[in-house]
Amino acid sequence: MSNGKVVKDVMIGIFEYPHVPYWFSISQAVRIVKVSFLSAKKYPDPMAVLVFDEKYNLMGTLTLKDILKGLEPRFLKPSEKAQVPAEDETALSLIWDTLFDKSTKDLGEKPVSEIMSSAKYFVEPGDPVTKAAYLMLQHDLVLLPVLEDKKKFVGLVRMIEVFDTISDAVLKE
Amino acid sequence: MELIDREDHQKLYLQLYEILKKKIESSEWAIGSQIPTEEELCKLFNVSRATVRTAVLELVRQGYLKRQQGKGTFIFRNMISEGLTMLTSLRELFFEEDLHFSTNVLARTVMMPVDDMDIRLNIEKDKHIIYIKRMRFIENEPVLLQETYIPYHISPLLLEDDIENNTLFDLFEKKYGIKITKVKNYIEITHLAKDEARLLSLTEGAFAVLLTQYFYSGETLVMYTRSIKRTDRFKFLMELERKSA
Secondary structure, eight states, rough: TTOOHHHHOBBOHHHHOOOEESSBBHHHHHHHIIIIIIIIOOOSSSOOEEEOOOSEEEEEEEEEHHHHHOOOOOHHSSGGGGGGGGGOOOOOOHHHHHTTOTHHHHHHHSSSGSSSSSSOOOTTTTSBHHHHHHHHHTOOOEEEEEEEEEEEEEEEEEEHHHHHHHHHHHHHO | OOOOTTTTOHHHHHHHHHHHHHHHHHTOOTTTTTTOOOOHHHHHOOOOOOHHHHHHHHHHHSSSSETTTTTEEEEEEEEOOSSSEEEEEEEGGGGGOTTEEEEEEEEEEEEOOOTTTTHTTTTOOSSSSEEEEEEETTTTTTEEEEEEEGGGGGGGGGTTTTTTTTTTHHHHIISOOOOEEEEEEEEEEEEEOOHHHHTTTTTOEEEEEEEEEEOOOOOOEEEEEEEEEEEEGGGOOOOOOEOOO
């Protein structure tokens, strides 16, 4: 189903995405996102930052969604209030006002390692694209790291390339 | 008051830098006093915040101004000694050349520039940087904490080199053919932050020597290093000779 394509045929370079060490604060990551994507008018899919440890091993990824969730305490600890039924309009309007308030600034000082999505699944450059597709769908991943010899981080697989490869096979007559 | 000349082809920030420098050198702005905020300077000279920021950072880098976190920017000194030629060889200027050092690499990773690192390294804000943090020991005693920032494009392979047993200087010159032709050194006394104190086995707030170095190959800035050394282990030789008139 992958037309014989392997991961290295579709992966993209790791420097397509900004790198940060795990001790950077969320605020620092926010500034980097603004500079690297928003100000530069670059909107890759997904927009993400790669988080590394002190030995330059990939630890995880940080999407815009991860960042926003990390800045609002209700997302960190789901509360009753954050789950008010949709029909309760009055209560909702009050809640909207209290979301992302002054505690957001304090949360911005937390390290990115606390809010990133940990990199748990990998593929090798020679693996079939279908394996990447399986892992990404099974675990709801936006980016899948490619490791050479289970160690060296050499690339990333995105859903767009996976889709492209699989869809070619579907449409093939 | 001297104003920015928009007909002048010199970059705006350089003009502003010269104007502010004159104010400091002429003591119009006294040592220890606080300079106007970025916003006030923007209004005063009708320039952008980026122009003000670059000019002020250059004055900080030159040692005229000092930034204090949360307080503002202050006049630090009103002259920089010039006209002396440093004879000390470049290698001697490296703390890391001390043969008795043993090295522990605490971190070697890649990051984006934050705070003013893009200006310090003269790179775009969206360019990657190699970050190296090393602890130097003499007879198992921690004496020097060194953080190094290198634009990634200068030498990507540094991520894989043996930097415990080779100096960055040697790797640059011998392996990558990048000849270091100029080093700007700034030495000052600093107070140790919590993490720095822990690594140097000292107490938070204790005095230490801070050496800030900018390494150039030709006109290209190839490396910025921030070294913190215990004061009891500090010895630095500079041999200076005045150029003949």
